[in-house]
Amino acid sequence: MAVIAVVNGPNLNMLGGREPEVYGTETWQEIRGRLEKIALDMGLELDFFQSNHEGALVDHVQEVATIASGMIINPGALTHYGYSLRDAVAALSLPVIEVHITNIFAREEWRSRSVVSPVVRGVISGLGAAGYELALLALAAIVGGEDR
Amino acid sequence: MAVIAVVNGPNLNMLGGREPEVYGTETWQEIRGRLEKIALDMGLELDFFQSNHEGALVDHVQEVATIASGMIINPGALTHYGYSLRDAVAALSLPVIEVHITNIFAREEWRSRSVVSPVVRGVISGLGAAGYELALLALAAIVGGEDR
Amino acid sequence: MAVIAVVNGPNLNMLGGREPEVYGTETWQEIRGRLEKIALDMGLELDFFQSNHEGALVDHVQEVATIASGMIINPGALTHYGYSLRDAVAALSLPVIEVHITNIFAREEWRSRSVVSPVVRGVISGLGAAGYELALLALAAIVGGEDR
Amino acid sequence: MAVIAVVNGPNLNMLGGREPEVYGTETWQEIRGRLEKIALDMGLELDFFQSNHEGALVDHVQEVATIASGMIINPGALTHYGYSLRDAVAALSLPVIEVHITNIFAREEWRSRSVVSPVVRGVISGLGAAGYELALLALAAIVGGEDR
Amino acid sequence: MAVIAVVNGPNLNMLGGREPEVYGTETWQEIRGRLEKIALDMGLELDFFQSNHEGALVDHVQEVATIASGMIINPGALTHYGYSLRDAVAALSLPVIEVHITNIFAREEWRSRSVVSPVVRGVISGLGAAGYELALLALAAIVGGEDR
Amino acid sequence: MAVIAVVNGPNLNMLGGREPEVYGTETWQEIRGRLEKIALDMGLELDFFQSNHEGALVDHVQEVATIASGMIINPGALTHYGYSLRDAVAALSLPVIEVHITNIFAREEWRSRSVVSPVVRGVISGLGAAGYELALLALAAIVGGEDR
Amino acid sequence: MAVIAVVNGPNLNMLGGREPEVYGTETWQEIRGRLEKIALDMGLELDFFQSNHEGALVDHVQEVATIASGMIINPGALTHYGYSLRDAVAALSLPVIEVHITNIFAREEWRSRSVVSPVVRGVISGLGAAGYELALLALAAIVGGEDR
Amino acid sequence: MAVIAVVNGPNLNMLGGREPEVYGTETWQEIRGRLEKIALDMGLELDFFQSNHEGALVDHVQEVATIASGMIINPGALTHYGYSLRDAVAALSLPVIEVHITNIFAREEWRSRSVVSPVVRGVISGLGAAGYELALLALAAIVGGEDR
Amino acid sequence: MAVIAVVNGPNLNMLGGREPEVYGTETWQEIRGRLEKIALDMGLELDFFQSNHEGALVDHVQEVATIASGMIINPGALTHYGYSLRDAVAALSLPVIEVHITNIFAREEWRSRSVVSPVVRGVISGLGAAGYELALLALAAIVGGEDR
Amino acid sequence: MAVIAVVNGPNLNMLGGREPEVYGTETWQEIRGRLEKIALDMGLELDFFQSNHEGALVDHVQEVATIASGMIINPGALTHYGYSLRDAVAALSLPVIEVHITNIFAREEWRSRSVVSPVVRGVISGLGAAGYELALLALAAIVGGEDR
Amino acid sequence: MAVIAVVNGPNLNMLGGREPEVYGTETWQEIRGRLEKIALDMGLELDFFQSNHEGALVDHVQEVATIASGMIINPGALTHYGYSLRDAVAALSLPVIEVHITNIFAREEWRSRSVVSPVVRGVISGLGAAGYELALLALAAIVGGEDR
């Protein structure tokens, strides 16, 4: 069964509690539940990982590359300066989709530039937690070799 | 029946033929066919419009606002300088999702900045024609008031 | 009877309805009514034109130049990137006054720079619809050769 | 009787003599005479002040705030770096209109940026001494609560 | 008989009358006459198009691509911001030569940067109307497969 | 008893030995001793944490938020690029004071910009180890609801 | 008895009345009262000066240098462009602490850069009027030669 | 018989051998042969000069000015930083045409800016060796006083 | 007898005492003595003025213009931001020479740009107090109409 | 026996497998083997460390400083933003040589700037794994006090 | 007898003929004559050198350093990019004065920045050929050890 890695960066463990007017009130557990249900329907296995440590994210991206067929990554604030994470992602041969819960282009100027985007397949930003679900659908299609 | 406007900017009428190594070989007619099938399944009506004229796009955005419940917009190259189109979009009270077929963050520097993004709900970039389908799913959920 | 051209750019046809907290609740029809009354009092004829198409604005500026003695122009968002319109205005030998309803210097950074301003006689910004009236008074004085 | 403060910054005491090809040949005394006549007609009192000292301008703006209902200010070269004057203006609750005799957008690059504009109601630039008269008309309408 | 498309952007319909000290006194009709004579001599057909509308230029570039063997384009002020036109040109497989009547590198700073130049074969600037003739000669040689 | 968290970033464990001509000869143990004495006098408890890992700092900031009433943070070099730490701090509802031992505005250009400052209550820079003591006094007043 | 100079720049005479939502409701008289009480306790004399004139501030800084042992300075808006004041401060051999009532790093971009900071001992920003008190404590320690 | 100077800058002596995928396989001798044939037909004499030394180019430009009626110059890499050569060219009263074999606007960013262009009559770029021939035709017309 | 105005800006009253390692140990009185001796020899009268107030400098420049035949100005730190002073100088029809005691191009980056230089006849920088003497010699020659 | 620390940053554990067309096919184990053989010959001991965590690298640099006589560091992507690592290196009194396997000046713009370089003795870039060997030779000479 | 080197860069051999409206009508021979007369009076010997070759200027500066006691240098356009010449000057232990005939701060933007100025004693700009004479006087005083 194909595995899709879901990788979350710094502060995303706080979803639901952290600045809910910005990031929403749903917790990661709730989002994860919905993602697992969708994956089940599509015959995919999900591998979840979150860390506030860029190093741990790099370690994980390197390791998960050997078992995963695709990756959804929300690098949190590392989006804007995590060149080590970027290089780890750039070394992958998997399709990777970058997800942001908020519309990073409508916030502070420095959030509108991602150092990761140039090395991923695609970007989904601003659609809330639903962004993860859409990314999962997209990856399923790419991984499944569906003719689009 | 709720209407979703699908608005395409300059040169998107050439899809399939134009630089296929960049934009893919699928024509807009084929993409439109799939979108209409999905919409039908979800009980949505689609309103398609394409123009190479920024003025015509502004005219259309103003008019379609009175009948549509949501909008998918791919402004083409106007993404990067079409402030008139941006202002027309900013005046909407509909949810709008910006779609790009290619990953605009992995191309020329000037393509990585969108003047439209700060006034839309979300952005989907780099997932090919599937980006339109994902945007449609997302809008359906938003418009349908589904609890996410 | 001397003619003053009044030229409005993209989205100004939506005045009154578009983001009223920014642009006010008065419609263009109401503003136009007041302008016509003032013109009548001063023995001036007004020629109104609005378009969302930069090309149509350029066409019009070229044509109206043969009959008008002065011009009031609000280029809308083209203010910030409409170099074609700028060149059309620069080619005029009429006095031209640029008007903005809002104070463009107190909004987004990109709105504070006008590509048209360097080729007009004067600029009035932030005084609401009254800016058109003041521009009309100023043009009347210039055109009438009044000694100021 | 409502008072309108008219505040002129550095070098504006030299009008008429200073670089007349740029600033015109009319002296401030002549301009002031016309303004007083207009004010008289409208039942307004004018309070004039000019200084080459930013500090004196800040002192005056602070003091006149207690008696004036509106302000016309031409900060001269302080327009471009007088942040203290800007802060004094920003603290006012009066409507303020910034006036420039020349079109500051058609001269040296550094003149095209005003640090005062973001904190005033409106800006009139390039219409010569008539700019003061138009500003007076606009303030009269605002102060008089006229419905525009 | 091979066709060469000659495409002129905004305000070039005004040649001869518009700012003659900048653009010369020759009208487009006169220039066109000379070009047609040269083409005749070389056994080439010319297809002329001018518009002040970027959208119309994009439409035309897309259409003429099916019949032309080469293109001469003077994008007027769109040279500096017409990314939609640029993308239309980039999609061509024809040799394209960009022509400017004036030396755009000796005027305002913003005119010295062309967004179209990176996607054309060559650029001729500052040689007046003769630039079109030289471009025609160059295209004839390229299209004719002359050994240079 | 109210708890004040004291958080030190990379290399601050080396105080006293590291570049003493820049950072002074006092060790962190000595500074800590003085802070504890002051806290004791004010009836406050201090919670100390230092790490060279941004991730560990983010972890700690998230955790300590549940027990602390205020925070003193010296992010070390992360001051200038630690956006993850910034987001962790931004999510706090505690008053936070940023402290720098040296005057960061009088050193290399890149040190004069802090990505953390926009999300803290206040900043104390250049007053040596005494900066921590002043921050403690300030927090005590804020937390104690003293009327200032 | 050692003298500490307290120097306030433009608009700080308006404290309490000026934009109280930004600068607080406490007047300078009240702040001054508290500072004098603290000084008394520490056996220090305070010398107060405020001016809206940069020149007067430079005059004062030059003069007070002969009697003071330390200085607290809040340059107001001159913080961002008052190079003359900066040079006057740079010429001092006294310890100087720059104070800002608001967090200048969390406001407009231009407020986040101080031309004075590179020549002072330390900076305290964002702690309200308490910043003056903390600066006084810090100066007392420095002037008193306390071993920190 | 009128003389046209043809001046080539650094590395152009290597044409044909140097990076032929960029600069073509034709040698300068071959190009020169064709130019001489064209000149002969037009009754013009050509004066050729190439040097890798900016100083030698300046020396030559100064000297040739006394005998030539026009100049074709390809400054090679000096195009982008050779201000001395620029000043030598600026001092000429001859018509000068700048030629580049490659399209300098489609290569590295630094090649897209020429310090020489602002002081020449016109620029031809990207048309290969044919650019020299076109420049010769253009100069012949200008020098011959042909009515264009 | 022709009058030469000598105008010194902020902090130049402190010469000799202020940062002597930068500005030298000579006092302004000593420099003035030498200048007066030279002037006497050349039959010139000197008019000295120094102020720390930009406004006072502007006042003085305006007034002295009616009696002086030339001006030496050292604007101190106003060199870098004193646009009001610049405008006062620009309005003069006298020859003006800007003098700096230190080499402003070998110090902080911000000191290397003068806003006054574009409107003066010449600049002398870095030659110490002798710069004033050289300026006096140069002005004497210009004013005396000596043939150079 | 003198110890040389060899420190590798993020993703360098993947050498040989990661983007081999960029970083080569040799694994770190193979490189390490060669380095140890060279060290043995020179009577040096090597201390190897690699981590994807900036914090762990800082920890290690602090610790190894007490036993090493020199350091070779390849900070990986931290080269470009790892200011904490930079500060840790800056605090060392050992000679440090920065090594990059690829030529960082011939890749993406952001890779051409190293925040570490200003605080190291020297930099070797682009010579592949041999760069480590050259650095070892250089350090041996420096540490050995060899007279160069 | 002390020797003063006078070094002129590119195009200064053309003085008198080159753009006389910019550089004056006096030839270098005439200027040189006056300089030699002044030198004779002061017991100084002058060593003149001019070249259009930066390399020749560097050669000369290196050589003349062994015999000269001071240097006057006008680097011509090399002022703005001649870093090799700058380094040659920086290596001198002689006092060097940079002279420009025109006011380089009142011309094109790129002329206002000198790469040589940071390594010379002083700069004289805009005083015409008299600048050389003033530099000679200044050097005589410095070399003669006159007490200034």
Next chain:
Amino acid sequence: MAVIAVVNGPNLNMLGGREPEVYGTETWQEIRGRLEKIALDMGLELDFFQSNHEGALVDHVQEVATIASGMIINPGALTHYGYSLRDAVAALSLPVIEVHITNIFAREEWRSRSVVSPVVRGVISGLGAAGYELALLALAAIVGGEDR
């Protein structure tokens, strides 16, 4: 016997005497002696060239390319603006290593950017004269086809 070209740019002929605190006290003759000894051991011939003329360096690089198997180049100050030299190097098919005696990344900002680096194999900076020796070793290995 394979030849390695060693090319030194401006001012490197002054090594040992020029600013010894920056460049060391060793003369080029001494460095050259050591290099020749090393080359002899490795069976390589060295070809030395130094010039202060960029043109001469370009001439030499073009010529030596026909006999050399590798090149060591220290472009001196041309490193930062010598685009002609860069283009000459870029045209080589030899391996080239750029050497700098000092750490150019730890000096003035403008020295930290090399226009040559993007077209060489590798860069060695800051290791003193030993940098030439290391480059020689590296080239020997590359040229000798040693398996690294």
